[in-house]
Amino acid sequence: xxxxxxxxxxxxxxxxxxxxxxxxxxxxxxxxxxxxxxxxxxxxxxxxxxxxxxxxxxxxxxxxxxxxxxxxxxxxxxxxxxxxxxxxxxxxxxxxxxxxxxxxxxxxxxxxxxxxxxxxxxxxxxxxxxxxxxxxxxxxxxxxxxxxxxxxxxxxxxxxxxxxxxxxx
Numbered sequence: 001x002x003x004x005x006x007x008x009x010x011x012x013x014x015x016x017x018x019x020x021x022x023x024x025x026x027x028x029x030x031x032x033x034x035x036x037x038x039x040x041x042x043x044x045x046x047x048x049x050x051x052x053x054x055x056x057x058x059x060x061x062x063x064x065x066x067x068x069x070x071x072x073x074x075x076x077x078x079x080x081x082x083x084x085x086x087x088x089x090x091x092x093x094x095x096x097x098x099x100x101x102x103x104x105x106x107x108x109x110x111x112x113x114x115x116x117x118x119x120x121x122x123x124x125x126x127x128x129x130x131x132x133x134x135x136x137x138x139x140x141x142x143x144x145x146x147x148x149x150x151x152x153x154x155x156x157x158x159x160x161x162x163x164x165x166x167x168x169x
Contacts, residue, residue, distance in 0.1 A: 005056050012061045018053065028054035028061060035146065035164055048147040049162045086110040088165045090144055091121055097128025104131060110138035114165040119143045119150035129157065142168045 006023040009015050020031035024045050033047040047053075054063035085108050089099045103111055111132055115121045119141040121129070129139050133156045141152050142160035152159045160168035 005059070008056065008059055009054075009061045014054075014061055014063050018063075021053070023056070026056045027052040028056065028063070032167070033162060035167075037146070049149075084109070086112065086169055088112045088114060088142075088169055090114040090165070091116050091125065095122055095125050097122075097125045097131075100125065100128035100132055104135050104137055108132070108137050110140065112140045112142055112160065112165050112169045114142045114144045115150070117143065117145060118148060119152065119159070126154075129154075133157075140168050 002024050009021055009023050009028055015021060022029045022031050022034050025043055029047045029052050033050045034045050036044050037046045038044040054061055087103050087108060089111055132139055140158045140160050141150055142165040143150050149162050150159050
């Protein structure tokens with residue numbers, strides 16, 4: 001059922017220029033925003049920030065709006081590197097930054113740090129993140145919270161924007 005409707009959407013001219021789409025339970029979602037929100041519910045996938053971009057009615061895809069102006073930034077580091085070790089490190093109470101120091105010492109080329117709330121982190125973590133940057137490790141700040149956007153004030157860090165840590169990686 002989902003596969004059949006996904007083919008209908010893929011074949012529709014209305015789906016052009018909308019990026020990768022996910023079709024489940026008669027809903028059409030942007031692959032950028034969709035995430036699993038329930039462990040075992042049949043309707044486990046949602047798009048918390050944007051909602052579905054369309055629905056399927058009587059085997060016809062219907063899109064709610066034209067393609068949005070919002071674009072997720074694609075990061076081109078202008079380097080020919082295969083990123084093999086990019087850990088996701090989640091913030092926690094009492095975080096000393098030790099996991100960041102360890103990741104740098106183990107050869108991480110990048111770190112996705114899943115901060116609190118809007119991507120905030122303790123001062124002790126800031127010191128570790130600065131150490132990583134000094135060692136040519138790319139730092140992306142994401143959030144452990146499902147909805148909302150991360151903005152970073154430190155020019156050495158990259159914001160994950162609306163992306164969950166797993167997609168930011």
